[in-house]
Amino acid sequence: METGFTKWIIVVTVVLCCLLELIDTSIVNVALTQMMGNLSATQQEVTWVIASYGIANVIVIPMTGFLAEQFGRRNYYFVSVVIFTLASMACGQSTNIWELVAFRFIQGIGGGALMATSQAILIDTFPPKQLPIGQALFGMGVIIGPTIGPTLGGYIVDSNLGWPWIFYVNVPVGILAAIFTLTFIRDPERIKNAIPRPLREIDWMGIGLLILGVGSLQLVLEQGESEDWFESTYINTFVLLAAIGVIGFVWRELTARQPIVDLRVLGRSRNLAVGAVLSFVLGFGMFASVFIFPIFTQRILGFSAAQTGLMLLPGALASGFMMPVIGRSLQAGVPQKFMIPLGFGIFFIFTFWMAQIISPNAGPDDFFWPLMVRGLGMGLIFLPITTMSLAGLKGKDAGQAAGLTGMIRQLGGSFGVAIVGTYLERSIAQNRVSPLAHISLYDANTVQRIQAFTQNFLAHGFPLEQARKQAYYALEGILMKQVSIITYSQVFTMIGAFFVVCLPLVLLIKRVKITGKVSMDAH
Structure with missing residues (x-):
């Protein structure tokens, strides 16, 4: 000490x-x-x-x-x-x-x-x-x-x-x-x-199985979302490799004389x-x-x-x-x-x-x-x-x-x-689906909100058609934020x-x- x-x-x-x-x-x-x-x-x-x-x-x-x-x-x-x-x-x-x-x-x-x-x-x-x-x-x-x-x-x-x-x-x-x-x-x-x-x-086999199993598992966790998880052949392949590697690693380390x-x-x-x-x-x-x-x-x-x-x-x-x-x-x-x-x-x-x-x-x-x-x-x-x-x-x-x-x-x-x-x-x-039921061009509050946004963009110099598009974008932004x-x-x-x-x-x-x-x- x-x-x-x-x-x-x-x-x-x-x-x-x-x-x-x-x-x-x-x-x-x-x-x-x-x-x-x-x-x-x-x-x-x-x-x-x-x-x-x-x-x-x-x-x-x-x-x-x-x-x-x-x-x-x-x-x-x-x-x-x-x-x-x-x-x-x-x-x-x-x-x-x-x-x-x-x-x-x-x-x-x-x-x-x-x-x-x-x-x-x-x-x-x-x-x-x-x-x-x-x-x-x-x-x-x-x-x-x-x-x-x-x-x-x-x-x-x-x-x-x-x-x-x-x-x-x-x-x-x-x-x-x-x-x-x-x-x-x-x-x-x-x-x-x-x-x-x-x-x-x-224990070279243990090292190899560790690299295969834990490395593949970490790769799946890091890249899964961007690859759309199990919709991807790439991710499914590494899931299989992770399963083989992890199971093999556990078996090897529990049975090896010097793991x-x-x-x-x-x-x-x-x-x-x-x-x-x-x-x-x-x-x-x-x-x-x-x-x-x-x-x-x-x-x-x-x-x-x-x-x-x-x-x-x-x-x-x-x-x-x-x-x-x-x-x-x-x-x-x-x-x-x-x-x-x-x-x-x-x-x-x-x-x-x-x-x-x-x-x-x-x-x-x-x-x-x-x-x-x-x-x-x-x-x-x-x-x-x-x-x-x-x-x-x-x-x-x-x-x-x-x-x-x-x-x-x-x-x-x-x-x-x-x-x-x-x-x-x-x-x-x-979660976006539920609020959409309350947003409609037949809904008075929705129409009123779009008109208010349109007037605001018109006041800032936008042409009428562009102001309407921007109004819809603004409403979409509010919806997505909520x-x-x-x-x-x-x-x-x-x-x-x-x-x-x-x-x-x-x-x-x-x-x-x-x-x-x-x-x-x-x-």
């Missing part, structure tokens, strides 16, 4: 790395339009900038335990930071869309290692009694990262620096993190003395198994709510990306600052079994509140307190789930558990974004209902006291 100054420098290092990785999951979203123009890319092509990063992430994360043990944790962490940093520079230098997609995939390979390996480093840095504080500081990065991504990206795009700078900002932080890694992070004795597996003993990902650890710890499911729920709510809110504020209310990011920032900061308080509470003996339901309840209040206040006239002040409530709920969910999942595990099991929960949280976020995006697009079309608001309200209600349905899982948690001197030399 590290002590004093070194311990806190290690915390700063891993939090910086986690921020880098998570900011890049969302920072590119606000620059896609600019990329399309500069790189002559279509809407379909530019979505691969996001998809390639997510696919690489979700493939690498579960393998981090094995890779850290095979090459040494510090070496693997350092190389991952370097790969991420160099790939960030290369992304900014890209001259066409497919160069950018390729470098984003490489960036995702480096970034995917940072999350799970950071958790293993913290487990080894802090004694069990102090681990909730270390995990709390780690949680600050996890919660704040996806939220400040759009804010930072919005400022970069709005300031006319150009989209490459959303990648260049990673470079100085990556260099600093690499220096700190080499200087302060040390491998535990178990890894120092470990003999790497010979190449012939590595690349030891799924048997789920059977050795009931709390880890429950924590894995709750991590999926956490990822679903965290990423889906951050995904849907900017779409609403920018499409319906007309806010800029920077304005939207600023609205999200106070809640994320509140969640981050709450983390040490929650960590202290866990350290003092407050059971995770009590905190998690409280967090679920608070998050449900956020979704219910948002469903009620959404309107065409809503402004930043209307969203301030609901988003603060979201931040509090996320803090009360993330840290108890993380500490509960890893409590009592040591050595290789702790590293495997960190990788598994990280992958499942990422998949939960992908499922959340995919489901919410699909529901949003299809429900807007369905329909969209109803649909966004339904989406927030749906997210909250999902949390309520999953709440009984908390009853399966077994209380583990955070005390004692447990050996946790995880890789």
